[in-house]
Amino acid sequence: MVDQARARVMEMDFWQGEVSVQIMPGGLSNHSFLVEDHGLKYAVRIGDDRPEHAVYRYNEITVSQAAHEAGLSPALVHHEPGAMVFEYLADGRVTDAAALEQMDNMDRLVGTLGQCHLDLSDHLEVPGPMFWVFHLNRRYARIIMQHGDTDDGAFGGNSAPVLGRLMALNDELETAIGAITPVFCHNDLVAENILDDGVRFWLIDWEYGGWNDGLYDLACLAAHLDLGAEVADALLHRYLALCGRKINQTERRRFAAWKCAALIWAALWGGVGRMFANLDFDYAAYSRERIDLLERAVAVFREI
Known part of the structure; x- marks a missing residue:
């Protein structure tokens, strides 16, 4: 499953060129990766809706955007079905x-x-x-x-x-x-x-x-x-x-x-x-x- 998620990351249209992808720890309902693209680093989460947990990504996207505007969270810089790309907190x-x-x-x-x-x-x-x-x-x-x-x-x-x-x-x-x-x-x-x-x-x-x-x-x-x-x-x-x-x-x-x-x-x-x-x-x-x-x-x- 992680290989499929990694492939999904690499196929995203957001990247400027060839990227390096590393697995990040954490996340019990999604796959998380650290991606470097042209010297910039991003935290990427791969996960679809999880109806059994009442988790719907459209809500997560909206709340993540609001949390960033409120100064609580790193910016969500890109999203597409099943994937979200955030600023990476290198010192976090x-x-x-x-x-x-x-x-x-x-x-x-x-x-x-x-x-x-x-x-x-x-x-x-x-x-x-x-x-x-x-x-x-x-x-x-x-x-x-x-x-x-x-x-x-x-x-x-x-x-x-x-x-x-x-x-x-x-x-x-x-x-x-x-x-x-x-x-x-x-x-x-x-x-x-x-x-x-x-x-x-x-x-x-x-x-x-x-x-x-x-x-x-x-x-x-x-x-x-x-x-x-x-x-x-x-x-x-x-x-x-x-x-x-x-x-x-x-x-x-x-x-x-x-x-x-x-x-x-x-x-x-x-x-x-x-x-x-x-x-x-x-x-x-x-x-x-x-x-x-x-x-x-x-x-x-x-x-x-």
Whole structure:
């Protein structure tokens, strides 16, 4: 599959001449390449619509353009069906938990998230979708039930009991969240989608961009990086202060609920991804890791 994606890159009309193409790490639903063309470097993503994940590239293109105009992302310089070409961030480094333990890094990242939630929607040319994770979780569970998992999958050959427990938790978390004030969010803030050039943070890969509670982005980041309790609490405190709100147990409980919901989504994403795999990736192991993180996150949620 990667050879076909590479050939697709080389056949694009955008290039000025012969190009060099290298595989880039990251990207679990598309192929990513670093392309050099006449001394200029580009990050190229190859991927078609993924209806099973409710991923449609026209939305990603529009949001990517708005994110660049808002100063959040590198420019999308070219797109054609199944392909997007971005400016390459040569100095961009993937974020990790250790980096966020440094308060200056945390402050910079919170500022970037605030900029996203407050400014990006002003640059959108379309309304943009709603990313309501609880509904998406139910949809994923139905797909897994309809297609069935295997004995060596994360949910097992008889997936109904596991999915039933996850959906009961999903309903509980949705009730705990309650009403929200939607802002435009990234909705997939894993480490690979947050790049630091030493001056500022950049957000990339907007395929799940949509309206949501701003705390979801924060919770997604904290959950996937498995941030320690003190670091996660400091992150929440800074974000709420930016929004003119004070940290309290109610906010902490909602934050904990969002973390659990994000991990359910990630675990189910892996289950569905395995059924429609287009990359050489261990989706079952990914789901199991997220379920392990979820068990710990639920314990924290229950204690608040």
